[in-house]
Amino acid sequence: MSQQPPPEQKPYTELPPPPPAAPPELPPLLPEMYTERRGRSGCAWGVVGVLGCLVLLVVPIIGLLLMGTVTVNGIIGGIQSMFNPPVVITAQTVLDSIQGLSQLTTVRYNYSSLVTSERDMPDVLKLLYGERQVLVAVGHVNAGIDLGQITAGDITQDGSTLIVRLPPPQLQDCFVNEQDSYIAALNTGLFSRSAPELVMEGRRFAVRQFRDRALAEGILEDVQAHTQAVVQQLIETLNPDAAVRLVITPPDAAAPLPESCR
Numbered sequence: 001m002s003q004q005p006p007p008e009q010k011p012y013t014e015l016p017p018p019p020p021a022a023p024p025e026l027p028p029l030l031p032e033m034y035t036e037r038r039g040r041s042g043c044a045w046g047v048v049g050v051l052g053c054l055v056l057l058v059v060p061i062i063g064l065l066l067m068g069t070v071t072v073n074g075i076i077g078g079i080q081s082m083f084n085p086p087v088v089i090t091a092q093t094v095l096d097s098i099q100g101l102s103q104l105t106t107v108r109y110n111y112s113s114l115v116t117s118e119r120d121m122p123d124v125l126k127l128l129y130g131e132r133q134v135l136v137a138v139g140h141v142n143a144g145i146d147l148g149q150i151t152a153g154d155i156t157q158d159g160s161t162l163i164v165r166l167p168p169p170q171l172q173d174c175f176v177n178e179q180d181s182y183i184a185a186l187n188t189g190l191f192s193r194s195a196p197e198l199v200m201e202g203r204r205f206a207v208r209q210f211r212d213r214a215l216a217e218g219i220l221e222d223v224q225a226h227t228q229a230v231v232q233q234l235i236e237t238l239n240p241d242a243a244v245r246l247v248i249t250p251p252d253a254a255a256p257l258p259e260s261c262r
Contacts, residue, residue, distance in 0.1 A: 091155040094162060094244075097234055098147050105227045106144035106172060109214045113137050114184070117202040119195070131195055132187040137206030138180035141214035141261070142172040145227045161243040164231060168249040169223040171214075174207045174261035181206075211261045220251050 118132035145167050154165040181203070188194070228246050235244050 091152065091157055091162060093238065094164060094235060095150065095152055095155050097238060098150050098164075098231065105147060105223065105230050106142050107219055107222045107226055108140050108142050109210075109217065109219050110140045111138070111210045111213060113206055113209055115202045115206045115209070117198050117205070119192075119198065126189060128189045129192045130187075130189040131192045131198060132185075133183055133198060133202065134185040135199070135202040135206065136182050136184045137176055137203065137210075139174070139176040139206065139210055141174050141210050141219060143169055143214070143219045143223045144172050145169050145223055147227070147231075158245075161245055162235075163245050163247060164235075165247040166224070166227055166231070166249055168252050168255070169220040169227075170251065170255055171211065171219075171258055171261050173258055174211045174214075176203050176206055176210075207261065211257075224248050 113136075115135040115137050116132065117135065119126070119130050121130060147167070149167040150164070154167075156163045156165075183199070228248070231246060232244070235242055
């Protein structure tokens with residue numbers, strides 16, 4: 001029997017190692033749960049920090065109260081000043097506010113008077129050419145202080161006190177109201193004619209009479225008092241606790257009178 005040759009053997013080839021097995025898949029983290037736990041932890045630390053700050057603030061205050069160094073009212077006032085800081089007024093603030101009024105502070109005196117006017121002539125001629133009239137004159141006199149005249153030089157500061165110098169008071173106008181004034185009596189001679197200049201002279205006399213009475217009765221002093229009240233009220237509106245001193249300027253005797261008061 002013939003002997004068969006052994007089967008041909010293939011060369012040995014080394015196989016690659018199997019891939020490593022994947023690690024078991026872990027369940028995903030729950031971000032909601034993680035966030036919630038972290039938030040609670042931060043809030044707790046925040047509360048502890050706030051309490052610690054309050055303790056640091058309160059303990060020294062209690063100590064000062066016990067020692068009598070501070071009072072409860074002083075502490076409350078300090079807290080209020082933190083939220084309501086005091087208003088500091090300066091010379092420029094006062095100047096801007098006064099000039100912002102843009103008005104003339106005035107005082108008016110009202111008058112009525114009987115004015116008798118007649119022609120100047122001998123008594124013998126008055127029966128023939130004379131004229132005599134009685135005028136009921138009604139009018140007023142205005143005096144004032146022009147706040148627009150205040151300049152930066154009129155406002156100075158002495159420490160914490162502001163000094164405001166007011167302009168001098170002066171007459172503004174003297175007026176006879178034509179609608180309310182009238183001729184109460186008129187006597188004329190046999191041959192006289194009405195004299196319009198006599199009526200005008202009676203009105204001018206009434207104006208001068210009103211002017212002199214107003215000055216004698218203190219109209220300029222009343223203007224000063226009224227202006228002081230107006231400026232003081234204005235400054236108190238800016239800051240009720242402001243220290244202000246108002247200086248009065250006396251009337252100028254050499255100042256010319258208004259045309260209507262001459």
